[in-house]
Amino acid sequence: MSEQIKAIFDKHDIKITNARSSILEVLKNAHTPLNYEQIKEKMETMMDKATFYRNIAKFESLGIVHKFESDDRKWYFELSTSIHAHFICEECHQIKCIDVSMGEVEGDVKSIVLKGTCKACK
Amino acid sequence: MSEQIKAIFDKHDIKITNARSSILEVLKNAHTPLNYEQIKEKMETMMDKATFYRNIAKFESLGIVHKFESDDRKWYFELSTSIHAHFICEECHQIKCIDVSMGEVEGDVKSIVLKGTCKACK
DNA sequence: TAGTGCAATGCAACTTAGTTGTAACTTAAT
DNA sequence: ATTAAGTTACAACTAAGTTGCATTGCACTA
Known part of the structure; x- marks a missing residue:
C-alpha cells in the first residue's frame, strides 16, 4: 500500500481492508475518472460489486472520492482533488x-x- | 396545439401525433427540465413509456429536445434553446x-x- | 372519400447499473 | 488470544430505460 493511500486511512480513521486499499490504489494510478467495470479490470483484489459500491459510498461521504454521471448511465469516480x-x-x-x-x-x-x-x- | 409546436412539426417534417404534441406541449410550458415521471404527470394524453422514450430519442436526434442526467439516475429533458x-x-x-x-x-x-x-x- | 403503405403505438418481456438483507468473516483494540 | 464492531460475499431485488412484435393510425393518392 502506497504512502498516499495509507495517509488517507490515517486521516479519516477508517479500517484498512484489502478491498478499500485496492480501490484507492487503482484510482490513485488513474489519469482519468473510471467507472465500476474499468476499476474492476484494473484491480488485483476480487470483490463483490456490493462491496465496491458500499466502499465508494463511504469514500464519497468522507470526501475522499468524487463521483459524477456520464451519458452512459454509469458513474465515474476519481480521487478528490481541486475542482475541475x-x-x-x-x-x-x-x-x-x-x-x-x-x-x-x-x-x-x-x-x-x-x-x-x-x-x-x- | 400551439403555434410554436406546430412550427416544430412543419420545420422537421415529422408526423403529427397526439403523443408527440403532448410531450412538446408539456416541455414548452415547463420552466425547468423535467424527467419522465414529471412529464407523465403533466400530460393529458396517456402513452406507454416506450412511446415516450422513442419520441424523445427522435426529438433529440433532430435537435428539438436536449437531455442530461441528474444525480438520481434519471434523464431530464427540455426544449433546445441557447446553450446554458x-x-x-x-x-x-x-x-x-x-x-x-x-x-x-x-x-x-x-x-x-x-x-x-x-x-x-x- | 376510400384505400394503402409506412411509420407510430401499446404491450409485455427484457436489460443492467446500482441496492439491500443477512449470515459469515476481519479488523483492531483489549 | 478474545471479542465487539465494522466489513464482506452471496443472492435476491429495484427501477429507468430498451426492444420485439402485432396492431393502429397518419397522410398521401386516386
Whole structure:
C-alpha cells in the first residue's frame, strides 16, 4: 500500500481492508475518472460489486472520492482533488479533465460536467 | 396545439401525433427540465413509456429536445434553446438554469451541468 | 372519400447499473 | 488470544430505460 493511500486511512480513521486499499490504489494510478467495470479490470483484489459500491459510498461521504454521471448511465469516480471540469465526448465517449474559469455561481460547486463533441471527433 | 409546436412539426417534417404534441406541449410550458415521471404527470394524453422514450430519442436526434442526467439516475429533458448551464443541488435536488461564462473549450459543447449545494441549502 | 403503405403505438418481456438483507468473516483494540 | 464492531460475499431485488412484435393510425393518392 502506497504512502498516499495509507495517509488517507490515517486521516479519516477508517479500517484498512484489502478491498478499500485496492480501490484507492487503482484510482490513485488513474489519469482519468473510471467507472465500476474499468476499476474492476484494473484491480488485483476480487470483490463483490456490493462491496465496491458500499466502499465508494463511504469514500464519497468522507470526501475522499468524487463521483459524477456520464451519458452512459454509469458513474465515474476519481480521487478528490481541486475542482475541475470534465468534458465528455458523445461520439468517442472519452472523458477529459479540463480547467474552466467561470463567473460567480450561487452555492458551492462540487462537480462540473460538459458534454458535446470533442476536437478529434468534430 | 400551439403555434410554436406546430412550427416544430412543419420545420422537421415529422408526423403529427397526439403523443408527440403532448410531450412538446408539456416541455414548452415547463420552466425547468423535467424527467419522465414529471412529464407523465403533466400530460393529458396517456402513452406507454416506450412511446415516450422513442419520441424523445427522435426529438433529440433532430435537435428539438436536449437531455442530461441528474444525480438520481434519471434523464431530464427540455426544449433546445441557447446553450446554458444547469445547477443541480445535491441536497434539495432542484435544478436551476444559470448563465456561465467560461474560457475557451476544445470542441463543441452541448450541455453543462454543475452539481453542488445551492444557496438555500447551504 | 376510400384505400394503402409506412411509420407510430401499446404491450409485455427484457436489460443492467446500482441496492439491500443477512449470515459469515476481519479488523483492531483489549 | 478474545471479542465487539465494522466489513464482506452471496443472492435476491429495484427501477429507468430498451426492444420485439402485432396492431393502429397518419397522410398521401386516386
